[in-house]
Amino acid sequence: MSLIVQKFGGSSVADAEGIKRVAKRVVDTHAAGNEVVVVVSAMGDSTDELLDLAGQITTLNNAREMDMLLSAGERISMALLAMAINQLGGSAQSFTGSQAGMITDAIHGKARIIDVSPHRIKTAIERGDIAIVAGFQGVSQDSHDITTLGRGGSDTTAVALAAALEADVCEIYTDVDGVYTADPRVVSSAQKIEKISSEEMLELAASGAKILHLRCVEYARRFGVPLHVRSSFSSHEGTWVLPSPDDKIKIQEGEPLEQPIISGVAHDRSEAKVTVVGVPDIPGKAAEIFGIVAGANSNIDMIVQNVSTQGSGRTDISFTLPIIDGKEAIDALNAAKAEVGFDSIDYDEQIGKLSLIGAGMRSNPGVSHRFFEALHHAGVNIDMISTSEIRISVVTSAKLLDSAVRAVHAAFGLDGDSEATVYGGTGR
Amino acid sequence: MSLIVQKFGGSSVADAEGIKRVAKRVVDTHAAGNEVVVVVSAMGDSTDELLDLAGQITTLNNAREMDMLLSAGERISMALLAMAINQLGGSAQSFTGSQAGMITDAIHGKARIIDVSPHRIKTAIERGDIAIVAGFQGVSQDSHDITTLGRGGSDTTAVALAAALEADVCEIYTDVDGVYTADPRVVSSAQKIEKISSEEMLELAASGAKILHLRCVEYARRFGVPLHVRSSFSSHEGTWVLPSPDDKIKIQEGEPLEQPIISGVAHDRSEAKVTVVGVPDIPGKAAEIFGIVAGANSNIDMIVQNVSTQGSGRTDISFTLPIIDGKEAIDALNAAKAEVGFDSIDYDEQIGKLSLIGAGMRSNPGVSHRFFEALHHAGVNIDMISTSEIRISVVTSAKLLDSAVRAVHAAFGLDGDSEATVYGGTGR
Known part of the structure; x- marks a missing residue:
């Protein structure tokens, strides 16, 4: 018996039909003999509607009250999901962030989790129930006020709960099949990545890939939580994000976890x-x-600090x-x-950043040569360069970014045979 | 300096404009030198919308999850109201039922308050802040689950808080000017009652007057909380419901609290x-x-138990x-x-109940005579009779009820000179 944490974003529970579809998947997972904890975001556009109401009322920044307001969204989705599961013959109970023991600091709007004490969740799953937990929200340790975790908060809730409950896997359901070797809207031949280390995923997320938030991956890596990013609209395997090569989860029995040289190409226009x-x-x-x-x-x-012009005593940064x-x-x-x-x-917003990520580049000295050659052949100028052990990033002009991504993707043999489904992202 | 608890129903906070109007009134009350605690219901039709969503998802009775769902409504209205007050230069904080210390039993959907521990509310008002509290909701003592108080729950929250805080008055804002001597939709000459004892108000509420819920009046009476029922659309004095004749609140300085013989006529078709x-x-x-x-x-x-027919050994109840x-x-x-x-x-839904209420009838033996004479002259049959010390109720056929109400109202000199504004009611 495995303990599985499943996280569903707002687009998966946008209406009654969506909630019923999610309920079916949760009940099936439970019926297959697993313990299941579900983390859910607010329904579809409901957060935007609440923000719009607040905008009609105030021009001030009411961080504490904004958190109180926005936290209502998950109460609605989680209670409805629990009802939908019960309707299918399951036994579910919903819990607020506070009830689930998500203890945070008091920085409203972008609180950080400082402790997770999921006693009530443990009791519920030990009893054989399915526990539904409000994503995105917690309660501050000292003031006992409602807090929210900011962008990507529900993913972080799911990973933090999975870590505290020592779950076997944290499944992040989204509207795409997994993590791709590049944004399929830019590179139509991008391929789904079957497995990737959390180290590489961290670099991808930091470099502009929007499918998982940096914070969630950081948390998963630090606490050794295996992530499975997959679609809520299909039962296909998605992308496994594994904390370390000797992780207990294997894609297939007996298969060694070997790393391809390059995992993917990310870009960022922000x-x-x-x-x-x-x-x-x-x-x-x-x-x-x-x-x-x-x-x-x-x-x-x-x-980048430019070399000082001889004798001028001045430089550009x-x-x-x-x-x-x-x-x-x-x-x-x-x-x-x-x-x-x-x-x-000088201030320039017309730039784009391209990053090549792969743990294999550590032991493959030819990577940077091939990378810059591909950019050169594509006629892409380079403004700035930065590197880590497993990443090379360059800044170029915004209008050349897409062709740069395609050139690098092709140069490292990442192009697949079939067209990728289109890439999306969730906000919460 | 007085401590005032103000309760606003869903129709008062139905949209952004309504919330701003309520905020203005709260800020004015605070600026006049009072400590203010506000209890608020969910916005307008939002509860019905949540019930509709639940109806699309389940046919089962999920009492615990339904309470979780519905309690989201007040979070939204109270957070928005706090923002609106802050926008006007006030300083407000909102609190859930749980944060406000509304401890209940675990009977979901109609929980009863078993303790009120408003430490956080006290701290907020001692600091000079305005405290906004979610009506209708609490937290169960043993299981720490979210509960709701059922119909009229926000009024009950307000009175319970007023009692625990030893407030000087609990103001119940509604969409009518106060309590009337009869339902103005039936008796156009009905008059607003300036003051009424909580004992009489209890009988009125129990007899079908919908403006205040029985439970709220019971609570106010038991804990000696003066109620002021008034309109959120005007600044007119409404109706004072006073726990006892020697209550500290007086309508006007030096005016003795004398009781009219009859307070009003209530009717009920339910x-x-x-x-x-x-x-x-x-x-x-x-x-x-x-x-x-x-x-x-x-x-x-x-x-009513009928007299047994001689010798039959059987009777009707x-x-x-x-x-x-x-x-x-x-x-x-x-x-x-x-x-x-x-x-x-035999089962008959085509009945109506009419009740005459007045503490003065205790010492006026002629009341029941005049009452039955008025009904007789109006040609109203009487099916059943019951009385208390301060009330006479009769059951008649539903189609005669309105004319019976008018006849009794006139017979006791309750008719006013001007037409009353139309009577309404709030659900939560």
């Missing part, structure tokens, strides 16, 4: 490039600049950050212009 | 009359019959009960027909 021109070339200036940007709550991604953080960061830098002593700022 | 014909006239048979009806979860209201309980009670009686030994059952 960042902008900032260049601070004419920075005095003296120690501490880079730290000063990044301190100002961090103070404006912006996350810097890639950084370029970095990328999320477009949504751009204005605040630029304002903060301009406010400190005299103090830092730079000449001007 | 009951049916059952006559069990040919019951053996031996001790214990009535108890046996009422035991069967109670076992079918029906609440018996009025009872008539009683009234809610129409919605009728079928179950009749089925239960028929199942026990042989055992009880009666001949047949």
